Amino acid sequence: MLSPPLSPHVIRATFWRTWTVTRRAYPWSYFVGTLMLGVFTVGLAHLGLAAIGGGRVAGDFVTATGSADYLGYVTVGAAAFMFVTHGVLWAGKALIQEQREGTLGALLVAPAGRLPYLLGFAAFAFTAIVLEVSVLLGCAYALGVRPAASGPGDAALAILVLGVAVFGMSLVLSAVMITAGEAHITQNSVFLAIALLSGFTFPRRYLPGVLQWLGELVPTTAAMDVLRGVFTTGAGPAPGRTAVALAVGLLYVVVGLLWLPRAERHAMERSY
């Protein structure tokens, strides 16, 4: 008998399985790699601010971001980038990992639905990422960064919006990866593209108009605007951008869920 579409058993079982596997063999390379990128980005901002900017930042930066705190701005961006990249590495690569280990076929014939499986994975990824991003924020705190926050409720909403964006992207990327049977080029292209388009370490207004519009196609862009409102300016989440972020994120979730069955079929057919 098929389990219901959002079976809590499947979510719990996937969470528990991933927890057990990770506890025994934690992928240190992922963690150290993304943490170092974050720490060095904040370090670059810290050293550059002192030596190049003389402790000050350009006027157009203040106009574009609504804040003169360059270091805080870059830190929020670096932490969010680590959240996104690590989220995709965990949740987005879950299916291709099964494919590489030869268990994708077993997963497909299991009565568990794809959505609860991926939700269980995402729940685990979220727990791991919160711990990992805290390490980066701790390093930034030691460098004297004090991000603003408009309130715990707003902070939770901003993180939820970013979480939906990451989950949506992970679903679509899962389908791309198992269809192509390749992860390295896909993941790095996506990471570098969103680093440029979504305004993690610089205001998007610096980009040419075409790229600003292209940025709206990825869910992380609007999610970053929400995050900026909460943690950079402290003005709170802009309702319009929050709605856009959730809408684009959920659209990615739907597209991913519709595409996955075809991608899985393709992946299985190709392996015989």
Add this chain to the structure above:
Amino acid sequence: MTDRCLACSLTPEAEPVEHRRAQAGGGLRHTAKVFRAEALKQHRRVFGSRLVVFSMLVWPLMQLAATYYTVRPLAATPGIAGRWPLAADPERLLAFLATGALGFTFFFSLVQSAWHFSFERVTGTLELLFLSPAGRLAIVVGNGFGALVQNVWLFACFMVALFTALDVVHVAHPAMYAVVFLALLVPAVAWGAFLNSLLIFSRDSAFLYTLLDDPMWFAAGVRLPLFALPVWIRVFGSVLPLTGSLAVVRGALLDGRTIGELAPTLLGLGALTVLLTLGAVAALRLGEANAQRTGRLRLF
């Protein structure tokens, strides 16, 4: 069947002097053959798919753009001409970061190719490599050189076009272009040989790959001028050949320095190149001796 020498195809009964002479000449020929074969192998693997253009051109360009936009608000501040004259002109700032990106592409492509050696371990061809009579140093140098030329040519061409468009390059003498080219190429090949020799005996090369990605751009002054870095990071950076290469590239292309002015940096770079090559030879000897003793192709 009579055994024949692999290098000179003479039987052991041949005259010893003749044999040695043939071996010396054949040694060179043999090295060239291994070098060519290894570079061809790299070519076939790298160019298996058209997607390779992403890692060759699109990725470094996107990274360069993001870095430029991140650093720009710091350079457009009052008094920049006193702190860092080069950054006062946005085009020269872009050129500074572009030289950094070019240098990083050179040296990081070798970290990648060294990491690819772990695939030989996975696919079981590493043992075959050591059973073959091919010279070990020729393999690691050929592998690095092949990877380098194929990974950087597109980005290097693009950079030349960018510098021409920005009109920021003013060299003291046309020969400085050759100095710049050699200052990037020669240390990079030695760096590649050294990394290959280390990673060929490593079980977890992904870790070194991670370790040499971000710390390398940070410490070598790829995205920040060296004066912005604290002394202890500069000391760490001076061990990396990329730091010296970038000093030569930027000095010659952006500041119009002469070869005399760059001589101390060039000498340091030369010494580092020799050290890296010696390190490669030592690692290969040590690793192979260890493998002969223990039967395991790994040092760490």
